[in-house]
Amino acid sequence: MTSDPQRLGTFEQLLLLALVRLGDDTYGVPIRADIEARTGRVVSPGAIYTALDRLERRGLVRSTLGEPSTTRGGKRKRLYRLTASGAAAIADAHGQIAEMARGLKPKLGTP
Amino acid sequence: MKLWRLLPPACREAVAGDLEEIWHRGGITRWRWWRIALTSIAACRIDQLRHQAGDVPASREPRQGDRLMQTFVQDLMYGLRMMRRAPGFTAAAVLTLGLGIGINAATFSIVDILSIKPLNYRDPSRVAFILGTNAARHQRGMNMTLADAVEIGRQMTTLERVAAYQYWSANLTGGATPERIQAYRVTANTFALLGVEAAVGRALVEADGLPEAADAIVLSDGLWRRRFGADPAVIGTTVMVDGAAHVVLGVMPPRFEFPVFNFKGEAWSAIKGTRDGLARRAGSPSMVAIARLKDGTTYRTAQAEIGTVMQRLEADYPDTNRGLGAELVEMRRLGEAFQPAPLSAIALSAVAVVLLLACANVANLLLARAVARERELAVRAALGAGQARLVRQLLTESALLAAAGSALGLGAAFVGLRLLRASLPELLIVTQPNVLDLGIDRLTLLFTLAVACLSALLFGGVPAWRAARARTTEPLKSGGHGSAGSPHRRLRAALMIGEVALSLVLLVAAGLLVRTFGQLQKVDPGFNPDRVLTLTVSLPDYRYQDPAAQRRFFTAATDAVSAVPGVAAAGFVNVLPFSTYNRGTRYVADDGTSPEPGREPATDYRIVTDRYFAALGIPILEGRSFDSRDRDTTDRVAVINKTLARRAFADASPIGRRLRIGRSTSRSPWLSIVGVVGDVRHSEVAVLPEPELYVPVSQASTEMMMLAARTIGDPDEAAGAIQQAIATVDPLQPVYHVKPMRRLVDDAMLPQAGAMSMMAIFAVLAFLLATIGIYGVVSYIVSQQTREFGVRLALGASPADLMALVLRRSLMLLGAGTAIGVLAAVGVSRLLGGILYGVTATDWPTYTAVAGALLLVGTVACYIPARRATRLDPAVVLRAD
Numbered sequence: 001m002t003s004d005p006q007r008l009g010t011f012e013q014l015l016l017l018a019l020v021r022l023g024d025d026t027y028g029v030p031i032r033a034d035i036e037a038r039t040g041r042v043v044s045p046g047a048i049y050t051a052l053d054r055l056e057r058r059g060l061v062r063s064t065l066g067e068p069s070t071t072r073g074g075k076r077k078r079l080y081r082l083t084a085s086g087a088a089a090i091a092d093a094h095g096q097i098a099e100m101a102r103g104l105k106p107k108l109g110t111p
Numbered sequence: 112m113k114l115w116r117l118l119p120p121a122c123r124e125a126v127a128g129d130l131e132e133i134w135h136r137g138g139i140t141r142w143r144w145w146r147i148a149l150t151s152i153a154a155c156r157i158d159q160l161r162h163q164a165g166d167v168p169a170s171r172e173p174r175q176g177d178r179l180m181q182t183f184v185q186d187l188m189y190g191l192r193m194m195r196r197a198p199g200f201t202a203a204a205v206l207t208l209g210l211g212i213g214i215n216a217a218t219f220s221i222v223d224i225l226s227i228k229p230l231n232y233r234d235p236s237r238v239a240f241i242l243g244t245n246a247a248r249h250q251r252g253m254n255m256t257l258a259d260a261v262e263i264g265r266q267m268t269t270l271e272r273v274a275a276y277q278y279w280s281a282n283l284t285g286g287a288t289p290e291r292i293q294a295y296r297v298t299a300n301t302f303a304l305l306g307v308e309a310a311v312g313r314a315l316v317e318a319d320g321l322p323e324a325a326d327a328i329v330l331s332d333g334l335w336r337r338r339f340g341a342d343p344a345v346i347g348t349t350v351m352v353d354g355a356a357h358v359v360l361g362v363m364p365p366r367f368e369f370p371v372f373n374f375k376g377e378a379w380s381a382i383k384g385t386r387d388g389l390a391r392r393a394g395s396p397s398m399v400a401i402a403r404l405k406d407g408t409t410y411r412t413a414q415a416e417i418g419t420v421m422q423r424l425e426a427d428y429p430d431t432n433r434g435l436g437a438e439l440v441e442m443r444r445l446g447e448a449f450q451p452a453p454l455s456a457i458a459l460s461a462v463a464v465v466l467l468l469a470c471a472n473v474a475n476l477l478l479a480r481a482v483a484r485e486r487e488l489a490v491r492a493a494l495g496a497g498q499a500r501l502v503r504q505l506l507t508e509s510a511l512l513a514a515a516g517s518a519l520g521l522g523a524a525f526v527g528l529r530l531l532r533a534s535l536p537e538l539l540i541v542t543q544p545n546v547l548d549l550g551i552d553r554l555t556l557l558f559t560l561a562v563a564c565l566s567a568l569l570f571g572g573v574p575a576w577r578a579a580r581a582r583t584t585e586p587l588k589s590g591g592h593g594s595a596g597s598p599h600r601r602l603r604a605a606l607m608i609g610e611v612a613l614s615l616v617l618l619v620a621a622g623l624l625v626r627t628f629g630q631l632q633k634v635d636p637g638f639n640p641d642r643v644l645t646l647t648v649s650l651p652d653y654r655y656q657d658p659a660a661q662r663r664f665f666t667a668a669t670d671a672v673s674a675v676p677g678v679a680a681a682g683f684v685n686v687l688p689f690s691t692y693n694r695g696t697r698y699v700a701d702d703g704t705s706p707e708p709g710r711e712p713a714t715d716y717r718i719v720t721d722r723y724f725a726a727l728g729i730p731i732l733e734g735r736s737f738d739s740r741d742r743d744t745t746d747r748v749a750v751i752n753k754t755l756a757r758r759a760f761a762d763a764s765p766i767g768r769r770l771r772i773g774r775s776t777s778r779s780p781w782l783s784i785v786g787v788v789g790d791v792r793h794s795e796v797a798v799l800p801e802p803e804l805y806v807p808v809s810q811a812s813t814e815m816m817m818l819a820a821r822t823i824g825d826p827d828e829a830a831g832a833i834q835q836a837i838a839t840v841d842p843l844q845p846v847y848h849v850k851p852m853r854r855l856v857d858d859a860m861l862p863q864a865g866a867m868s869m870m871a872i873f874a875v876l877a878f879l880l881a882t883i884g885i886y887g888v889v890s891y892i893v894s895q896q897t898r899e900f901g902v903r904l905a906l907g908a909s910p911a912d913l914m915a916l917v918l919r920r921s922l923m924l925l926g927a928g929t930a931i932g933v934l935a936a937v938g939v940s941r942l943l944g945g946i947l948y949g950v951t952a953t954d955w956p957t958y959t960a961v962a963g964a965l966l967l968v969g970t971v972a973c974y975i976p977a978r979r980a981t982r983l984d985p986a987v988v989l990r991a992d
Contacts, residue, residue, distance in 0.1 A: 028129035029136075042143070045129035046151025049122050050158035068128075071135040075128030 008093045014039065015051055016082065016090035019061065024081040027066065031080075052080055060086030117152045119159040126151050160184045182500070186507035193508060194515075200480060201512070204473045207880070208516025208566065211469025213523035214876060215562050218462045218869075220528060220555045222455040224546055230443060231366050233306025239410070240372075240445055241273070241400035241417070244436040251438065253372070253445075256431070258395035259424060260298075261386065263402070263437065266420045269413040271405045274301040275398035276370060281378070282651055282845060283338070285351040291847045292334060294352070294378040295370070298389070301379070302329075304403045305369065311335075312346040312361025319360070319381040322388070327381065328357040332365040334377040352380070354653030370399065372445055392431055402439065414439050430774065433709025454866060457942060461620065461873040464613050466562065468880040470570040471606050473512065475887045477574040478603060482895075488578055502575045509571025510564075517563040525551050536861060537854075573602065600892065604924055607888040611928025612935055614874075614881035615965055619936035621874035622957040623943060623950055624867040630949025631860055636688065637791035637800060639728035643852035644826035644833055645687055648844060649815040658812030662743075664840060665808055665816055669720045671836040672820050677829045682723030683808065683816040686715075688793050689855035690817060690848075698804060700759040701769040701781065711774055714755050714802040715793065718811045724750075724788055726819045727852075734766045734786030737807040747810055749782035753790050755802035770804065782806065795859050797948040819852065826851040866946055878965070882972050889921045890976040901985045910981030917977035918970075925969040929962050 008016070018031045028045045035043055055061045066077035082090070101108070115127040130148050133139060163184060194201045232238050241263065243255035257275055264273030276297040283290045299320025308314060309329065319327050328350065330339075339345045349356040357380060363369075369376050382389070404413050417437050425432045481488075488501055496504075532549045539546055648668070655661045665683050672681040686692045697711040706712070721737045723729075732753060741748050749770055756765045769781040790800035808816070818837075822829040830849055837846055857864070893900075900913050940952040950957065 028125065029132050032129070032133070042147065044147040044150040044154060045126045045133070046118075046122070046147075046154035049126050049129075049151075050154050053122070053158070069132075071132050072128035073131040075124045075131065077128060078125035 008089060011043075011047070011051055012055060013090065013093055014041075015048065015055065016060065016086060017094070019080060019082050020087070020090065025064070025066070025079040026081075027077040027079050049078070055086065056080075059083060060089055114148065114152075117156075119155050121159070122155045126155060160187075182503070183507070186504050187511070189504065190508040190511045194511060197480070200476060201515075204476055204512050205515045205519055207469045207472050207476075207883075208513060208570075209519030209523060210876060210880070211466040211520070212513075212517050212559060212562055212566065213520030213527070214873070215462045215466050216520055216551065216555055216559045217524040217527050217531075218458050219558045220524065220549065220551060221531075222458055223552075223554060224549050226455060230371065231307065231364075231368065235443065236441060237271075237404040237406075238305065238442045239402050239404065239413075239439045240442055241402050242438040242440055243400075244438055246434040246436060253399045254397045255400045255437065256392070256395040257298075257382070257398045258390050258392045259421075259432070259435070259437075260398060260400040261390040262424055263400070263417065263420055265386075265390070266423070267402075267413070267416055269405055269408040269416050271403045272300055272304040273400060273402045274298045274304045275382075275400045276301060276379075277382075277396060277398050278374065279380070280649060281353050282649075283350065283352055283378075284354070289843075289845050290338070291845060292352075292377045293374040294328075294380065295376045296382050297379050299381040299383075301369075301401075304401065306403075307363070307367055309361030310364040310367075311343050312359070314361055314363065315379060315381050320383055322383050322385060324381070324383060326352075326355055326357045327360045328352060329360050329379045330362045331367070331375075331377045332362055335362045352378070354651050371442060392428060400437075401442070404439075410439055410441065430708045430776065433707075454862070454946070457620075457866075458869055458873075461617055461870060464617055465873055465876050465880065466566060467569070468610055468613055468877055468884065470566050471610050472880055472884045472887065473566075473570040474574060475603065475606055475884060475891070477509070477570060478577075479887070479891050481574050481578045485578070501578065505575035505578055506567070506571055509567045509575065512571075513563040513567035516566075517559055521551060521556075521559055524555075536858065537850075539861065577602070600895070603888050603891060607885060607921075607924045608928040608931065610881045610884040611925055611965065611969065612932035614877040615929060615932025615961065616936045616939050617870070617874040617877040618961040618965065619933075619958060620940055620943060621867070621870040622961045623940055623947055623952065623954060624863070624870050626950040626954065626957055627946065627948045628860070628863050628867045631796045631863055633949075634792070634796045636796060636856060637729060637789050638688065640689075640852040640856045642822050642824070642826055643727065644820045644822055644830055644849070645690075645817055645852050645855065646830075646834070646846045646849040647690075647815065647817045648683075648837065648846050650844065652814060654843070655814060659743075661812060661814055662808055664844075665720055667840045668818070668837050669722065671840055672818065672833050673722065675820075675829065675832045675836050677823050678833065679821040679823055680722050680726040681818065681820040681833075682726040683720045683818050684723050685718040685813045685816055686793075687817040687819060687852075687855065688727075688791050689852075689859045691794075693793065696772050696804070697774055698759075699771045699773070699775050699777075701771075702760070705775050708774055708776055712758065712802075714751075714804045716772070717803055717805045718808050718813050718816070719805050720808050720816075723805075723819065726821045727791075728821070729791060730789040732787045732789055733764065734784070736786055736788075737805075737809075741807045741809055743809050747780045747782045748785045748807065750786040750788055750805040751784055752788050752800065752803040752805075754800050755804060756787050758802050772804070796856065817848075818846075863946060863948070878968070881965070882968055885921075885925065885969050885972040886976065888924075889917070889973045890979075892920065893917060893976045893980050896980070897983065900980050900983050901987075904983060904985040913980045913983075914977050917980050918973060921973035921977065922970065925966060925973065929966060929969075932965075933958060933962060 014035055015031065018034045019026065022030055022034060028048050031048055032043055032045060035041055052061060052063070056063055060083060061080050062083050063078050063080050066079045068074050068076045115123055118126055130144075130151060133147070134144055161184070163181065230238065240253060241255060241260065242251050242253060243259070244251045255275070260273055260275040264270065267273070274297065276295045279294040279296045281292050281294040283292045297315065299315050299317050302308075302314035303317065310332065312329075314329055315327070318324060330345075335341055335345070345359050346361060347359065349358050351357070369379070402413075404410070417439060421432070421436045425435060491504075492498075492501060528549050528551070532547065535546055535549075648665075650661055650664060655664060669681055669683060672678055686694050694716045695713055696716040697713050699706065699711055719737065721739070721741075724731060724736050734750070736750065737748070751759070751765060751770070759765065759770065760768055765784045765787060768784050770784065771777065771779055771781050773779045788805070791803065792798060792800055793803075818833075820826070820829070820833055834846055834849065837844065896917075903913060904910075936958065937953055944952055
């Protein structure tokens with residue numbers, strides 16, 4: 001396990017970006033929908049949860065338990081929000097990528 | 112949802128909740144939802160394992176259990192990596208194991224479903240059959256007169272109760288269509304004896320057997336659901352069974368099965384009568400008797416007492432009971448008492464051999480890999496891995512292979528069993544209805560788990576032990592060449608000999624069974640079973656009371672069927688060959704001797720219409736068949752078969768001689784013999800013909816007869832027209848068991864056909880595995896000796912010399928395996944004795960053919976790698992060092 005709090009995997013970056021977009025106290029279902037809608041990646045709630053759990057251990061996100069609901073078979077949501085260091089980490093990682101990608105759009109072939 | 116229990120508790124609520132919410136929101140296909148659900152479980156589980164392996168908080172000392180778990184997970188991850196790194200090896204090992212484990216799972220499932228389930232009776236080990244024995248005829252069977260059963264119940268002190276039952280193929284009318292049901296007439300104490308209660312209403316009680324009791328019936332759960340829509344209101348109403356109103360008393364539980372060794376019962380009705388009435392000896396019906404032993408008595412003491420009772424009955428009633436005895440057999444053990452060969456044990460042993468071969472092949476692969484991995488293991492050892500740790504690592508890898516093989520094997524077994532279930536013979540479905548549940552059940556899963564563990568130890572144990580023991584710094588020093596010592600080679604030689612020998616045993620068994628089946632098909636049953644349609648008609652006595660009416664029906668039906676275009680000849684008989692029924696009688700011949708009462712000879716008894724012999728193609732050897740001359744008003748006549756003619760009249764011509772049916776004290780009329788017909792095999796193809804006595808239907812009476820209609824084309828195509836023709840005689844009369852004669856004969860060969868196809872599949876698999884094994888061993892030997900060959904070539908040996916060298920060594924192993932296999936097969940094939948027919952267990956043509964085929968294919972498997980040795984370039988080989 002990496003101990004460097006600054007290093008983020010691609011999937012972790014996707015998750016943190018989703019948290020930035022969706023705002024505080026969001027949970028697995030909207031996160032999954034957001035990632036799938038934007039990237040086309042099919043991710044399972046299990047993968048989202050285990051990755052967020054890892055990020056929580058590293059102090060990048062914080063979670064609380066929400067209210068149970070009938071559509072969830074009476075189970076509670078686990079709600080996530082970014083911590084200050086999480087926000088810094090994703091800003092940093094995104095900045096690095098953006099810096100590296102600057103001016104490369106024609107070469108990368110992305111619109 | 113049960114599924115969520117698969118998630119680790121830490122993440123269960125959040126992940127399961129998300130998944131349920133995703134499902135509720137919709138917009139996802141079922142398939143896709145399952146995919147994310149299962150990957151969620153996998154992700155959480157793997158994450159949990161990682162935590163246990165790695166993220167142990169530094170604040171506390173790891174406990175022993177944690178450390179073990181940690182190394183296990185490390186071994187697991189390492190093993191998975193190794194599997195991925197050698198995809199060819201992994202695929203070969205997993206496929207081989209899948210084959211071996213799959214065939215074991217499937218066979219176990221079949222054997223399990225065909226075996227007798229624990230009986231759902233109270234204290235079932237005390238429930239027994241009373242078999243009737245006949246000392247004079249060396250017979251033992253599930254039949255005994257009701258009178259004897261009642262007497263045994265009256266006189267025995269070691270038995271709590273004695274009951275008896277009789278098959279009753281009944282017409283159930285009153286619904287949309289009349290239906291034929293498999294019912295039983297039972298003595299009223301039967302349910303008390305079994306100790307079972309009805310699920311709805313009540314079962315039969317003793318009072319239902321009193322002469323003044325109302326006609327009543329108890330239904331099986333299946334019949335209740337099928338016919339009455341599981342309506343509880345049917346209790347207390349009346350249904351029409353064989354034209355008589357019967358009160359429905361109750362419905363038995365779904366798992367209730369009675370009797371266990373016959374057609375599954377769908378309804379039960381009480382035999383009525385006073386105790387003395389039931390014990391009346393004259394005309395007492397033949398029944399199957401069952402008993403419950405009193406608590407505290409053993410089968411041995413009960414058997415001793417029943418012997419005394421039977422002797423007493425023989426002394427009291429010498430006319431009916433001479434030579435008759437009885438034998439108590441625990442109900443569940445009846446199969447063992449009658450089965451010719453322990454088929455299920457043979458099948459399971461055969462698949463165990465297939466598994467052994469698969470394990471041997473995988474062990475072979477592992478040994479080859481162990482050589483390649485010697486360096487890797489030595490490095491790990493040098494870095495501090497203990498011997499135990501290395502063994503554990505290798506065993507974990509074996510367990511992974513076994514797990515993957517099991518998954519594949521279970522999948523294959525699942526598909527195979529499903530295909531098998533779709534093509535089951537009808538006879539098996541009628542007699543063993545549970546075969547429809549054939550599949551992978553919990554017990555099969557447990558068995559597969561055990562097989563997988565065992566095989567992991569088998570194929571992984573020796574290589575692991577060897578690898579750990581052979582671990583020295585040697586591999587590190589040499590140029591990274593695995594240097595297989597002679598122990599390695601000896602082990603592989605032993606594996607090869609073992610594989611050849613084992614597969615030979617299975618091949619011989621399969622060969623003997625194939626020969627048996629061939630011999631059975633060559634047997635002439637005494638008639639031509641092709642292009643004959645058969646069906647059964649049972650005239651209810653409420654509509655056909657007197658024999659004349661029955662005769663009129665059968666004569667008219669014969670004429671109607673004969674007139675159908677496409678029917679060449681048609682006739683009725685009371686018992687068709689291979690119909691699984693029989694009827695017999697005693698007889699007395701007019702040869703001047705008068706046998707002692709009770710010592711009269713016996714013969715099968717047939718009632719036929721005129722054209723029966725022509726319809727089945729039974730040849731008339733002497734005299735004539737029945738015709739219009741034989742009426743109920745004319746002299747009584749009979750036709751006998753060759754066996755009866757020889758037995759009753761020796762070599763003299765029986766035409767014009769006379770026979771009388773029944774005992775020597777009987778006053779039945781004499782029958783003049785007008786013809787002799789050929790012998791017919793009746794119950795099994797392999798059983799020699801019994802004496803048979805035929806009488807014309809015009810001079811006898813029977814309410815049930817079976818039709819044999821010889822058709823010009825496919826009998827199945829004529830079935831509709833033939834049934835319509837019978838309906839013109841009586842539109843209310845149902846016919847049943849409509850099937851071609853050929854199927855009846857084939858069904859009689861079902862045990863042999865089943866054993867043969869099963870063993871053939873096993874043997875082919877074994878042969879395949881052994882061939883691969885031989886190829887593997889010889890390839891390995893060649894690859895290990897590359898350097899030696901290079902030196903030899905450099906020193907002037909010719910490629911042909913090398914080829915000869917390799918072939919000599921491998922063929923010696925092949926020959927040794929074959930020799931051992933032949934010896935083993937001679938011993939093992941004796942077990943098959945009971946189901947072999949027309950060939951002995953030591954049939955030398957089979958042995959020669961099988962050994963020859965194995966040697967031939969084995970030689971080819973040796974030749975291919977041997978040829979590689981001759982293509983070596985010495986310069987390349989030697990420079991490689």
